[in-house]
Amino acid sequence: MPMRHLNTTAVLLLTALVLPLVGCGKGGPEGTIPVSGTVTLAGKPLPNGAVHFVQDGGARTVMAKVAAGRFSTHLWPAAYAVAVTGDAHPELLDENTGKLIPPQRIVPEKYMAASKSGITATIDSAHRTVALDLAP
Numbered sequence: 001m002p003m004r005h006l007n008t009t010a011v012l013l014l015t016a017l018v019l020p021l022v023g024c025g026k027g028g029p030e031g032t033i034p035v036s037g038t039v040t041l042a043g044k045p046l047p048n049g050a051v052h053f054v055q056d057g058g059a060r061t062v063m064a065k066v067a068a069g070r071f072s073t074h075l076w077p078a079a080y081a082v083a084v085t086g087d088a089h090p091e092l093l094d095e096n097t098g099k100l101i102p103p104q105r106i107v108p109e110k111y112m113a114a115s116k117s118g119i120t121a122t123i124d125s126a127h128r129t130v131a132l133d134l135a136p
Contacts, residue, residue: 045069
């Protein structure tokens with residue numbers, strides 16, 4: 001029993017020491033600026049997905065999760081090639097069979113690789129919003 005108490009105490013102490021280091025703010029890494037945007041497919045918000053920003057030359061890649069057609073992240077001021085992935089729904093569990101139902105891909109393959117999508121974005125202090133309207 002003393003070992004369980006020691007483990008609980010150690011976890012609480014570690015949490016108290018680490019939590020202030022993690023922080024609760026919405027700031028990103030040093031030198032980045034907040035960026036937000038929308039993703040639509042044939043004029044409708046992308047239900048689930050991700051936007052991948054690949055800095056020219058491949059120096060950095062940042063992924064932003066898309067929900068209900070919206071995303072937000074922090075990016076370094078730079079030019080980016082952009083890829084978009086998306087599903088009609090996330091992976092689901094069939095309650096009757098217990099099997100996973102794979103997500104239904106809805107973003108055309110041409111948008112899934114930044115090097116082939118043809119989508120670019122330049123981010124700086126004057127350009128913090130990205131609107132992506134994908135054709136089916």
